[in-house]
Amino acid sequence: MFEFDQYLGFLAFLVILTMGFWLMIFLVAIVPYWIGGSVTEMLKEMREKRKKEKELKA
Numbered sequence: 001m002f003e004f005d006q007y008l009g010f011l012a013f014l015v016i017l018t019m020g021f022w023l024m025i026f027l028v029a030i031v032p033y034w035i036g037g038s039v040t041e042m043l044k045e046m047r048e049k050r051k052k053e054k055e056l057k058a
Helices: 004-057
Strands: none
Touching: none
């Protein structure tokens, strides 16, 4: 059915396809969650900084 080089090529194709699939899942699911959490933390820090500045002025 397959010769040895065709078999190796097919395995390489499957490995590359699988890596691409998991990279796509990572980029679509985890990266936006990570960026959203970072932005949320940054906004919290900015609010706390403003609150402290208002307390010092008052």
